[in-house]
Each structure stands twice: as C-alpha cells, then as structure tokens.
Amino acid sequence: GIQVEQSPPDLILQEGANSTLRCNFSDSVNNLQWFHQNPWGQLINLFYIPSGTKQNGRLSATTVATERYSLLYISSSQTTDSGVYFCAVEYETTDSWGKFQFGAGTQVVVTP
C-alpha cells in the first residue's frame, strides 16, 4: 500500500513562533487532507488540499502533487494549536479505491 510519512514526529514551540510540518507520500493520490486532533480526541478538518495552496487564518497548506509532498504552516502559534496534526491521503489500487491512509502524526506542544 501507499506510505505516508510525517515530520517531525514532535515539535515544541514557544507561543508566537512559526513552524512547518511536512507530509511525504509514496505514490500518486486523489486527495489529501490535514487534520488537528485535540486533547479530547476529536479530529478537526483543517484543509482539503489535493494540490495548490490554501490559507485559513494563521494556518496555510501547500501540496505539490507531482513531487508527492504537502506542507502545513502554522504562524504566530498559540497554546490552542497544541495537539496532534495528521495528514491523510486518498488513493486507489487495482482492486480497491476510496481508501484513506494516515501518517503517524506530528505532536505539537505550544508553551506560553
């Protein structure tokens, strides 16, 4: 199956700092999403971004599908940004389609 690798695995930031999270995938994909998992376990949709660049407030994301990676930018980080960030890709094989593969996540801690 497809491999999805996220880096770094852990990130500690001081409030106000900027950061970049990376997601690499091993094969062509139909879709890519970024999620934030809060301390209660809920996954919040951040971006649906199979290609191109999107921005939402202090967060932005870029996917370069031809080079098989996506980046999530967090600017002016706040303590509420703490949690785990996942990327997930939707892909198909010769005998299945519509499956999503998740990366292992990046654990972000923002300190006051």
Next chain:
Amino acid sequence: DGGITQSPKYLFRKEGQNVTLSCEQNLNHDAMYWYRQDPGQGLRLIYYSQIVNDFQKGDIAEGYSVSREKKESFPLTVTSAQKNPTAFYLCASSILAGGAYYEQYFGPGTRLTVT
C-alpha cells in the same frame, strides 16, 4: 445540525464479550469508515463502505465485523476474536462526487476498554 454521532463515548466490557459501536451520520454521505487509534499512534483503517449493503476490509479487519443496511448507519462489532480490543475507535464519512471522494469528516470517537 449535520454531523456524525458515535455512542457511547466510553464503553467497558469483559474479555470474551462481543460489543457493538454505533455510528450515525445525517450528512447524506455515501462512504463511511471505521478507524482504530492506539495511544500515541496514527489511525488504522478497519472497514469501509462506499454504498449501502457493501463494505470492504481495511488494513486490520480481523476480529471485527460491520454492516451497512442504511446509508446513515455503519455499526462496528468488536468480536471476542479481536486479541487487543482496547483502543479509541473513530467513525468517519465522506461524499463521493465526480468519481473522487471529498473530505472525510469524523465523529467524536468511542473509547473501548476490555478487561
């Protein structure tokens, strides 16, 4: 409000018992998914269903079973054959349009503890 509901939030069972986790969505989404998350880990796909009365195994289907009799419902049964059932279970749905799946949306999850 449209969304995905999972119940219960916490579930405790004795080893050897089957248990069914509920997942309902009113988003009119075509596809539904079940994932398992272990502490400090990512999400692993258990089963998914693209249409009613059809479903496919994911990467870790052994010891689990599902049904999809209605578009809005996709219950997951954790059977006694599942060796390590204690985990956080997440249900998701997505809409199919133009031959591709759009965004996945997640329910709040069920934490299952088996002792």
